[in-house]
Amino acid sequence: MDHITMYGTTWCPDCTRSKRLLDRHQVPYTWVNIDEDPTAAALVMRLNQGRRIVPTIVFPDGSVLAEPSDPELARKLGLA
Numbered sequence: 001m002d003h004i005t006m007y008g009t010t011w012c013p014d015c016t017r018s019k020r021l022l023d024r025h026q027v028p029y030t031w032v033n034i035d036e037d038p039t040a041a042a043l044v045m046r047l048n049q050g051r052r053i054v055p056t057i058v059f060p061d062g063s064v065l066a067e068p069s070d071p072e073l074a075r076k077l078g079l080a
Contacts, residue, residue: 004029007044008055014067015055021070025079029057 006022006029008015022029034041034054044056053066057073065076074080 003060005032005058006030006055007032007034007040007058009033009035012054017070018055018057018068018073021073022077025077027077 004022004027006015006018008018008031010033019031021027032040034044034052041052044054045052047056047058047064048066055067057065057068059065059076063076065073068076071080
């Protein structure tokens with residue numbers, strides 16, 4: 001994987017907030033709506049020990065942030 005993938009839902013305010021941060025800083029990412037993709041929903045649950053936590057953000061290095069705060073996401077992206 002050479003890009004960021006964000007798994008989330010359209011109704012999740014934390015997903016909207018994280019997308020806004022990525023967009024504001026022009027960070028490219030792929031958005032996957034887990035309400036429309038059962039395989040992605042299963043991946044989110046596997047990555048989060050059986051919990052359906054969104055957003056779940058997977059980075060090119062394989063690391064994962066689940067429901068990160070803006071400061072936490074900005075640090076991971078090297079923006080803070």
